[in-house]
Amino acid sequence: MFNKIYIEKLKSNFSEAVRVILTNKVRTLLTSLGIIFGVAAVITMLAIGNGAEKEILAQLELVGVNNIVITPISDEKDDNSEEENDGNATEAKRFSKGLDLLDVHSIQKTIPSIKTVSPEIILETYVIKKGRQNPVKLIGVSKTYFKTSNINIEIGKNFSAIQEENALPVCIIGKKIEKKLFTGESAIGKRIKVKDVWLQVVGVIEEKFISDSAQENLGIRDLNQDVYIPLKTFLVRFKDRKNIIDKPLNFGGGGSMIFISGNNQGPKKRIPRGNYHQLDKLVVQVNNSNQLNATADVLSRMLKRRHNDVLDFEISIPIQLLKQQQKTKQIFNIVLSIIAGISLLIGGIGIMNIMLASVLERTKEIGIIRAIGATQEDVILQFLTESVLVSIGGGIIGIILGVLSSYILQITTGIETILSLSSILLSFFVATLIGLIFGIAPAKSAASKSPIEAIRHE
Incomplete structure (x- = not known):
């Protein structure tokens, strides 16, 4: 009631x-x-x-957990890199061999806190389909790259040890590449022609959404439009900058550094070397997140020593940028x-x-x-x-x-x-x-x- x-x-x-x-x-x-x-x-x-x-x-998923990213700095122009000496001459900039596979082996061998090291080489090129050229990024990687970068292979499989060791012409492609070149059918087992090399598709990665801010702030590419090949395949069948820069002076591009002068007393003029690094990126994954800063410091000192005290690389920790x-x-x-x-x-x-x-x-x-x-x-x-x-x-x-x-x-x-x-x-x-x-x-x-x-x- x-x-x-x-x-x-x-x-x-x-x-x-x-x-x-x-x-x-x-x-x-x-x-x-x-x-x-x-x-x-x-x-x-x-x-x-x-x-x-x-x-x-x-x-965070794209950059991977506990990763340290090392990127090379190219010698595109001289700027103020030469130091004046006695008012009428310049001191030559120290010679650096650049970021290369020897650095990778040394890092793996020397630093105990490191879990994996994943090198990358990037080449902007094209894939030919029915006589038409489509721009792509060709990425030379090791098989550890996909795990380090949290990239899942949706269909097919990763590179095998035999494919890596023998520089076989195989590739893993992004989802957009598959849709563009193999509309309505699977790309696995088929071949694509990248520049002038035929590559057999052994895997397709799952499609990932990459925001514009991620591409700009973290340097992340649109992974869906990449073609991945074994690192050795890249160096043998496409391009190895280390071999190029070891040759005599080449004014056609990619040549070695070199100083020229009118006479022994005159000031030396330095010619920029361009991109003399064998690698375009190096991702180092540590065992624990609390080891990131200490490992980055050790890497910096180690690489500087190996590069003859030339700071021609940059080290960043993406997870800290995200935080x-x-x-x-x-x-x-x-x-x-x-x-x-x-x-x-x-x-x-x-x-x-x-x-x-x-x-x-x-x-x-x-x-x-x-x-x-x-x-x-x-x-x-x-x-x-x-x-x-x-x-x-x-x-x-x-x-x-x-x-x-x-x-x-x-x-x-x-x-x-x-x-x-x-x-x-x-x-x-x-x-x-x-x-x-x-x-x-x-x-x-x-x-x-x-x-x-x-x-x-x-």
Whole structure:
């Protein structure tokens, strides 16, 4: 019986609250603006945060765990690399052999904290299909490359030891290459012609989404458009820069460094060597993440010594770059949260002010309902229902606006946003809670009025 009476009271309060809100539509809308924008900001912020987290996890998967990346620095131009000597001559820059396979063997043999070493050589070339040339990147790698880089071979298999050792003309291709060259059929066992070399396809890697930011910030290629061959196959059948630079001066490109002068007393002029490195990239994977910095330091000192004290390489730790990026995005999310919180707070204050004004306007009405038997609890419940309904209405509009904003943001800016049910429910709960909290003071103010004084109020 008690529950039935209480339900009837709730129905009555709800009907009255709806009547009051519809009577003052414009005021109610203006009151709920803070809630609307606050809830929309919360949903958009969480959608951006979820998208950023997904992107960082995807990038982390691409760069691999516990990896150190070594990239060579080419000698493209002289700039200020020569030091002046006695005002009229320059001291020759030290000679470096460049990043090569000897470095790989030395690293594997010397540093115990290293798990695997994966060298890469990259050549921008073309694949010929039906007389047409399609640009591709030809990548010379070892069989450990795919494991180190978290790349799964979807169909086919990895290079065998025999294929690597004998420089056999085999390849593993990206998914986009397969779709482009072998539409509607499997590429396994078939041959493709890269430049002037025929290669047999032994595997196809699974398709991976590579965002523009990952390509720009982390130097990650679009793996889906690469052709991978064994490292030795690359050096034997395509190009080995180490063999090229060991030859005499070659002005046609790729030649050795060389100093020329008019006479023994005159200043020497240095000719840039171009890209004299045998390898284009070296990925070193350590056993534990806490060994990354120490191993990177050892690698730097070791390679500098092997390169005759020439710093012609760069060492980076992608996971640290990602963590810094993640920290930056977390700060961004915190700022957005504060802005959303301020909007919600302002919205709550607006509800409280309007409800207090409503109490003053309806003082006589309050006195009448108190005189005919309404209790203080009934009055409190009435005004709380109104404030909560205003807040819930603003919350619903805010949710719709937040969802639309997330989609529009993704379409216009390319920033990935991921909406979640939890963020929508959280926003709805917060909006309801604000209406409840900020409606308490006006409700108590209304309930505390004396019925006789309220009726006499003009």
